[in-house]
Amino acid sequence: MDIAVVGLGLIGASFAKGIKQHTNNKVYGFDINNETLTKAKRDGTIDDIVLMNNLSDFDMVIVALYPVNTIEVCTDALKTMKRGSTLVDLCGIKGSIVDKIEPLALKAEVDYIGTHPMAGRELWGYDAAVNDLFKGASFIITKTENTNMEKVKILRNLAEEMLFKESVITTPKEHDKIIAFTSQLAHVVSNAYVKSPSLLEEKGFSAGSFLDLTRVAKLNEYMWSELFVMNKEPLLFEVDNIIKELEKYREALENDDIHYMEELLKEGRILKEKSNLAHSKKC
């Protein structure tokens, strides 16, 4: 296939590198930053530069941008993509993207598939991209009643060649609900965690638990703000839920109620053990 990747940040450029390294497809790229484009061509991340005003030569166009730009660029891309080609986006939320893009793709007779490769780093931009960012990761593919399952198959094969651990098929709504819990809430909580006056006094005292809890506090605030706000309802549910749960531990402490504290901790331990078990069964 001739594949165009639009947006050569951490995710887009790592995706392009993954395709180049592990598959026989040709990869073309576009980025609004000319320096990035020149670098990407020079270092072989892409075979050549794409002209965005004509995407009619490509079998697959992959958009790797922030949510708002994803919608804009997909909308534009559909104007010149050829009938029967495939449009894929890699954005971390799916409902609001799929709702906007799918009707336009249907009209353009292009097969659109919303996906989410579950990997990242605490760095971003072209220079943070690496060949094997997706090695061992999950590739989430969303489907609707309009999804062309032949194209899903092609995408799954591509993901497999790129060394993703697995492709998981779900609906955009289900994706957004789960991602609010497993990824977005983790970023909110981690980012909130470091906001204690105790933070800069902790030298020498930080066990692994502190480092684990705060690892993803270092994030790209522009991208994550868009992702959060465009996934308002599910994320609000999770934030409300953890606040409600934290208030129980607060109450146990306030009342010196060691038995209630034990109950709360036991409940969490058992849930975590169940979750570990579910994971290990999958592996």
Add this chain to the structure above:
Amino acid sequence: MDIAVVGLGLIGASFAKGIKQHTNNKVYGFDINNETLTKAKRDGTIDDIVLMNNLSDFDMVIVALYPVNTIEVCTDALKTMKRGSTLVDLCGIKGSIVDKIEPLALKAEVDYIGTHPMAGRELWGYDAAVNDLFKGASFIITKTENTNMEKVKILRNLAEEMLFKESVITTPKEHDKIIAFTSQLAHVVSNAYVKSPSLLEEKGFSAGSFLDLTRVAKLNEYMWSELFVMNKEPLLFEVDNIIKELEKYREALENDDIHYMEELLKEGRILKEKSNLAHSKKC
């Protein structure tokens, strides 16, 4: 030295193993579980079994028990320890322990030092103990106006031989304040995190951030409840603080206020970067 370790759980038995493996001291041990004691002697974790009713032969007695038992056992131990010997406890909170034990130790003319080896596992008990649990970890030593600094020196040397990364000297109060933030809050938040109805739906969707945030949710509820309740004020401060901070993200979401969300996330990112910098400067 002849050293007695009382309590051969994860921490006590790992400490005994560390001393045996890396130093020339003799290690004796006690545990209320007879099977554990037999195992510990048979597999060489300890040189021999201690009789708790007479500790007069030991240069150093190390107590590795839960908070309430630590106070009870230290109180008893001081009745038979010889003058000029050293009593050490490894409990994860220090203020309430030191306040109780220090006056008794002064009276018995025993040098008491409250410490906290900053390492752990998501497993506990004798069978979870390993030789190098403390390799690369921080060893926190608390001192008061009564602390015998010669004994602190001996303890630091022991920690160094056992491959601790460093010994950090602080006050019991300062220890408890920082530990509330870096360790106890991490366990509370992680334990609360898993309590979402979304937990068991997340198969295949869990990126590293979820696994990091929930790693320490699996904890020993009896030990941690004691630790939390005996460190009420500092931990309550931290739990209140993170609830207050989480409510700000909640507000930004509720109001679709992307700029406020960006501000909140940026503030957290910068704090985390400063914290990383402080760590890397130390290393």
